[in-house]
Amino acid sequence: MRIILQRVSHASVTVDNQKTADIQKGLLVLVGIEDADNQEDIDWLAGKIIKMRIFGDENDVMNCSVQDIDGDIIVVSQFTLHASTKKGNRPSYIKAAKPDFAIPMYENFVKSLEKEFGKKILTGIFGADMKVNLLNDGPVTIIMDSKNRE
Numbered sequence: 001m002r003i004i005l006q007r008v009s010h011a012s013v014t015v016d017n018q019k020t021a022d023i024q025k026g027l028l029v030l031v032g033i034e035d036a037d038n039q040e041d042i043d044w045l046a047g048k049i050i051k052m053r054i055f056g057d058e059n060d061v062m063n064c065s066v067q068d069i070d071g072d073i074i075v076v077s078q079f080t081l082h083a084s085t086k087k088g089n090r091p092s093y094i095k096a097a098k099p100d101f102a103i104p105m106y107e108n109f110v111k112s113l114e115k116e117f118g119k120k121i122l123t124g125i126f127g128a129d130m131k132v133n134l135l136n137d138g139p140v141t142i143i144m145d146s147k148n149r150e
Helices: 039-051 099-117
Strands: 002-015 018-023 026-032 062-064 072-077 130-145
Touching: 002 039, 002 072, 018 072, 026 099, 039 099, 039 130, 072 099
Parallel strands: 026 072
Antiparallel strands: 002 018, 002 026, 002 130
């Protein structure tokens, strides 16, 4: 699994002119799933995301997690995170998992985050044409891949 974690002042997701998610301070998590992903990948990423200390403390030092600040989280599926740009100018998405595998993994990822977080995780709609609006705070943007845990 590959994710992009963004610290946001606010974020929302709109599908067909209807907001499916809307948060203030917290995290926007874009997630791409590949066929090689499993529960171990989900558990590792869920734990890292919830505990990632990227919010400012009283001295404005990044010492607080999203839990510490009582923030919120939006998760958005994004198969394009597994784009291969090796050849030509048109990306290949062959590494991205097909919906029959990706949807249950995505749903399980959201459930695992909720379990770690102790509150509801908001989402976009898997496979939909989503409009994601965000104000990246910092900016703080972190890329994580469960297959590269260095």
